[in-house]
């Protein structure tokens with residue numbers, strides 16, 4: 430699939446379905462976008478007579494000359510945002526593909542309402558590329574489906590002044606979409622293929638492509654070095670755990686740049702939960718829907734995607750991706766309820782439920798992160814079912830004691846529409862994680878505030894770090910088909926963290 434940015438009038442890309450946006454009105458669209466469409470009286474009449482109203486993601490495909498025009502609703506004018514643009518592009522691309530048509534022309538919508546030209550271009554191309562995602566690696570795709578494939582997405586820019594910004598936004602979107610789709614592939618891939626070793630090899634491949642530093646610590650070494658949190662979880666599996674450290678550094682600043690400039694480079698450490706399959710261990714989960722537990726490495730997938738995109742975009746920050754990849758299996762060698770483990774930090778944990786394993790592996794990741802002296806640490810984890818109960822699939826659970834970091838992450842959530850909702854991390858929640866015989870227990874005995882108490886547990890291993898925890902248990906997978914998020918793996922977190930770093934001033 431090609432993405433082309435072209436200066437042209439609307440409707441002038443021959444062979445492509447021309448997409449038009451429409452703002453919702455009572456009886457008919459209130460307004461068509463871009464504004465130049467109004468000059469085509471015949472087309473405007475056709476749309477008005479079609480009964481099309483312009484509701485969000487409503488579509489109508491109309492014949493025009495020898496080609497087609499696809500009108501996509503943007504919803505009411507008071508709700509317009511860059512997210513509507515992203516959705517419009519996802520919806521449009523999928524309708525065009527479903528009709529067996531090969532080319533789609535998206536207009537660079539008026540920047541006054543949606544934002545700067547580069548941001549709108551980025552949203553359009555991201556929406557289209559993310560919306561067209563399909564996982565076809567493991568099945569024979571029937572011929573009629575194989576032929577339903579879009580070859581070219583053209584971004585149509587009417588004003589020459591917007592061309593450079595549109596190109597920049599579109600190019601960035603291609604890189605970011607590739608990283609999100611990469612994460613979706615890893616999450617969708619079943620656990621017999623996407624093993625801890627597979628994840629480590631993906632990290633190595635990213636390192637090779639972008640000349641990054643990648644260190645993978647083997648299970649035997651983890652044992653020797655005292656990574657007790659990871660080892661405890663991993664010891665029941667025949668697939669050896671892999672501890673992955675993938676580091677991106679920006680190119681050195683040119684000679685003559687100030688020392689202050691060099692010192693200003695921020696270090697972001699991102700810790701990803703990489704449970705490639707979570708059976709629950711000896712505290713085994715019920716079998717209904719257990720197959721979804723291949724997604725328990727979605728945090729790790731996002732971290733890999735973030736580093737991959739950041740390196741391609743040459744972001745001026747240092748990033749350390751830290752991933753604990755392992756299965757959580759029941760077996761003769763698995764850890765048992767009541768076992769006490771010693772984590773990398775030296776703190777001991779009474780493992781009362783082996784299904785609360787994510788926090789055990791993350792405890793070691795967070796402690797390990799300290800050696801990089803990061804300016805920001807964010808962990809991403811499909812951590813608690815309680816988060817799904819509290820926030821469903823629309824909001825990521827955010828927990829941090831750092832107000833500024835919270836507001837920056839919240840802003841990135843608004844920009845990318847990977848929205849976060851903050852839960853308290855008050856100290857009163859802490860004592861529930863104290864054990865009678867060890868420093869900590871890995872679950873409370875009340876079951877209250879499961880998302881928060883999990884974060885309180887993690888906080889014990891993040892002392893001194895400017896740290897935020899993102900619980901993506903509800904947002905990493907969707908059963909609803911959304912305009913640019915087809916049912917299945919979302920790849921959540923990639924766009925959020927890239928936006929966080931990009932706007933870090």
Ligand SMILES: [Zn+2]
Pocket residue numbers: 707709757783784785786787
């Ligand atoms: Zn679990």
